Amino acid sequence: MLKDPTILDAIYLKQPKRIEALGTVFIMALLLNGLLEWRVRENMKQETEPLILPGKRKSFNPTAEMLLAMLKSIQVIRVQIDGHTIRTVSAHVNDNVKRVVRLAGYDMAIYTAQSVETAGR
Incomplete structure (x- = not known):
């Protein structure tokens, strides 16, 4: 992440507080x-099938970069009807991506659950 020149190339900070x-x-x-990488790798120790990573590679020890690339494919659709917000995950999310979410210790409901702040609206 920090080695990515596109991230470091566009940073123009002078004030010490902002740099900190x-x-x-x-x-x-x-x-x-x-943490993401560790959780998935720890949970993969109980698995018998490797993850299929981008590029059709198989791994029991995926990197955080590969995991984030997979999670990037998740699209949340948010629709407001009569003051109510409905969230759903796009149907194109494959089972392998859902498996990454599960291995990270979550359920796909994290993408569709109503937030606490909007629950009372």
Whole structure:
């Protein structure tokens, strides 16, 4: 992530507080990346079938970069009808991507659950 020149090329910060804040955001992103990768790999230890990664590669130890590439395919459709919001996941999400969500310790409902802040509306 930090080695990606497209990310570092467009950063123009001069104030020390802003540089520190950006550094904190980068560290948090790296920690979340590592946590995602670790959770999936730990849960893969109980699996008998490898994940099919982009490029049709198979792995029991996917990188966070590959996992995020797979999760990127998830599209949430949000529709408002008479003041109510309905969320659904696009039908094109394949079972392998759903498996990544499960291996990360979540359910696909995280994409469709009504948030706490909009629950009372």
